[in-house]
Amino acid sequence: MTRKIQDIWDSKWVTNVGDQHKLLENRLVEYLKVPYLSLFNNGTIALITACRALRLTGEVITTPFTFPATPHVLTWNNVKPIFCDIDPVTLNIDAAKIESMITPNTTAILGVHVFGTPCDVLEIQRIADRYGLRVVYDAAHAFGVEIDGVGIGEYGDISMFSFHGTKLFHTAEGGALSCKDPNMKQRIDYLKNFGIKNEEEVVMPGINGKMNEIQAALGLLVLDIVESEMSKRKVLTEVYKSALDGVEGLRVNADASGAKKNHQYFTVRINEESFGCSRDEAHAHLREHNVFPRKYFYPLCSNYQCYKYLPSSSPANLPVAEAASKEILCLPLYGELTETDIKDICEILLDARKKHK
Ligand SMILES: Cc1ncc(COP(=O)(O)O)c(C=O)c1O
Numbered sequence: 001m002t003r004k005i006q007d008i009w010d011s012k013w014v015t016n017v018g019d020q021h022k023l024l025e026n027r028l029v030e031y032l033k034v035p036y037l038s039l040f041n042n043g044t045i046a047l048i049t050a051c052r053a054l055r056l057t058g059e060v061i062t063t064p065f066t067f068p069a070t071p072h073v074l075t076w077n078n079v080k081p082i083f084c085d086i087d088p089v090t091l092n093i094d095a096a097k098i099e100s101m102i103t104p105n106t107t108a109i110l111g112v113h114v115f116g117t118p119c120d121v122l123e124i125q126r127i128a129d130r131y132g133l134r135v136v137y138d139a140a141h142a143f144g145v146e147i148d149g150v151g152i153g154e155y156g157d158i159s160m161f162s163f164h165g166t167k168l169f170h171t172a173e174g175g176a177l178s179c180k181d182p183n184m185k186q187r188i189d190y191l192k193n194f195g196i197k198n199e200e201e202v203v204m205p206g207i208n209g210k211m212n213e214i215q216a217a218l219g220l221l222v223l224d225i226v227e228s229e230m231s232k233r234k235v236l237t238e239v240y241k242s243a244l245d246g247v248e249g250l251r252v253n254a255d256a257s258g259a260k261k262n263h264q265y266f267t268v269r270i271n272e273e274s275f276g277c278s279r280d281e282a283h284a285h286l287r288e289h290n291v292f293p294r295k296y297f298y299p300l301c302s303n304y305q306c307y308k309y310l311p312s313s314s315p316a317n318l319p320v321a322e323a324a325s326k327e328i329l330c331l332p333l334y335g336e337l338t339e340t341d342i343k344d345i346c347e348i349l350l351d352a353r354k355k356h357k
Helices: 002-011 019-032 043-053 069-075 095-101 121-131 182-191 213-244 279-288 319-327 339-355
Strands: 036-040 059-062 080-083 106-112 134-138 158-162 175-179 196-198 250-252 266-270 328-331
Touching: 002 019, 002 213, 019 036, 019 213, 036 043, 036 182, 043 069, 043 134, 043 158, 043 175, 043 182, 059 069, 069 080, 069 106, 095 121, 106 121, 121 134, 175 182, 213 250, 213 266, 213 339, 266 319, 279 319, 279 328, 279 339, 319 328
Parallel strands: 059 080, 059 106, 106 134, 134 158
Antiparallel strands: 036 175, 158 175, 250 266, 266 328
């Protein structure tokens, strides 16, 4: 990194599509197997820009089982999020329930590939085509995921990747949009740079979404180690699975058939009755033992004060999501963990049952 910073220092070019930016954009097009990609300063600004690039208005159907940024980007575009229930296995928007939520005001479907498991992309596209809707994906968790050899960012009109420091591939803060159409790529690039076309023309009301050279340089370094990090996590995932598979009341995360996984997350679903303690009790017990799992995604976005009033936020409309948000626990997963660490974490998790019997 020191050498990279020296290069940037010497070049006197610190932002506005410098060498590092160009290099990273090209390398990611190849790595993610997408036709076009535009780098951003973070994933949220990227997704806000995607909605703007597609001129979304009215209502967009999305999932409540996600990070706050997903519905918030709609609100920032003056678009109303309409929450649709999720599939109990993939935890993604339930394609079978989308059609019943479409109204004359619907302009798009915004799916999230939760924990890197792909949405039902073919069925979602079929619905969108039938009703003339756009499809946007929040692929924040899905860096490097493929379906039968096709990059996840090839599906839908635009996909957003987050390169936040907590992600498998990161640029400290950062993100990207992928798309299939060169005109759309051009529009996105104008929008992320204030709408500036050249020194004398500003062609649309853009924003500042540009990734700087330091971020891009960091990305180039992380890209060199991302495969090895994924392999380590794959091995650790197997250790988790062999320790937890078959435990009554515990279900480990879904494996989509035909999908190349990125092993970014390892989740368990805890059924209080058959496991012997609740997700929240297991979470507290792990924390007491210095293990810090996350309750992703709790609370549901539909339960936030700013969205609770929406008719689609009613728990009766979202029974599967309501149950999942109370039962899913994301366990620690990163390449530097050892097999012994994982076995210890599993032992502590299973011990939580004794305390609450
Ligand atoms: C599903 C999801 N969407 C959006 C975001 C926002 O991305 P960023 O932090 O890069 O703005 C995140 C996480 O950070 C996320 O997990």
